[in-house]
Amino acid sequence: MRTPLVAGNWKMYGSRERNAALIRDLILGLENGAAAEVLVCPPFIFLHEIGRNLGGQKIRLGAQNASAEDEGAFTGEVSAPMLRDVGCSHAIVGHSERRILFREDDRLIARKFVAVQRAGLTPVLCVGESLEEREAGRTASVIDGQLGAVLDVAGVAAFHDAVVAYEPVWAIGTGRTASPDQAQETHAHIRGMIASRDAKIADSIRLLYGGSVKAANATELFAMPDVDGGLVGGASLEAGEFLRIIEAAA
Ligand code: PEP
Secondary structure (H helix, E strand, O other): OOOOEEEEEOOOOOOHHHHHHHHHHHHHHOOOOOOOEEEEEOOHHHHHHHHHHOOOOOOEEEEOOOOOOOOOOOOOOOOHHHHHHOOOOEEEEOOHHHHHHOOOOHHHHHHHHHHHHHOOOEEEEEEOOOHHHHHOOOHHHHHHHHHHHHHHHHOHHHHHHOEEEEOOHHHOOOOOOOOHHHHHHHHHHHHHHHHOOOHHHHHHOEEEEEOOOOHHHHHHHHOOOOOOEEEEOHHHHOHHHHHHHHHHHO
């Protein structure tokens, strides 16, 4: 039995004041517990303060990115050990916005995945195809390439403590969601790919769906057998909506 996980990717949104209100409302809303694990991923600059506000709470803290290096002359970068130092338990790697806008390739993403684990954090590895790739019938081969690159570098055993998020690029921030069947088909493919290397790890790893998840579509997506929760962007910035999505996962 896999405990569902609902993660909020705040992207480059927020301010100290808005974050404090959002975190306060989430803590209040989760006062009576939740059957899902909850993770919030604010921008780097806010992590320390939010980590302190979350002290003793069940909400976990994650980063949206991490350097592949632990320290050194890498201006503007933030390393996984630093993220751990300010209270993060997770870090997203390979988000499509990083892949597309910042040209991060599979090799770099694999190195980031390894660096995140080396620091004792759980990587949330994002994979997903573009609209063009889906329409060309290439969804499975794109996923094979993205996931295979990390499996080859990190080894399947590393997925014992990792999360994979399937995020079709055409569904991120577009209001267009994969249908539950489309999500299930790709999640089953991902689990099968991991199972071909280690069946036990495949069975226990949590696979999140991301791409315009809202309270209105979360229940049917999370009901699919291989969907173990969600990676939520826009809808995680509004406490009431995010809480309803968490309820749907439970
Ligand atoms: C995301 O940022 O990972 C995401 C899925 O965004 P949205 O929910 O806004 O589509």
